[in-house]
Amino acid sequence: MADSKMHILVCGGTGCRASQSEQIVGDLKAELENRNLENDVKVITPGCFGFC
Numbered sequence: 811m812a813d814s815k816m817h818i819l820v821c822g823g824t825g826c827r828a829s830q831s832e833q834i835v836g837d838l839k840a841e842l843e844n845r846n847l848e849n850d851v852k853v854i855t856p857g858c859f860g861f862c
């Protein structure tokens with residue numbers, strides 16, 4: 811992770827997982843791999859941001 815140029819944060823809290831955030835994470839990771847950006851951009855799933 812330290813070598814990454816950018817991080818994308820997608821909530822991994824219970825409320826957002828119930829709203830398909832894991833699907834978003836999977837789609838983002840797949841697209842980053844398609845574009846050979848998986849080493850530059852990491853998708854992080856922190857806990858609840860408190861927006862829900």
Ligand code: FES
Nearest residue numbers: 821823826858862
């Ligand atoms: S679970 Fe995502 S903001 Fe609360």
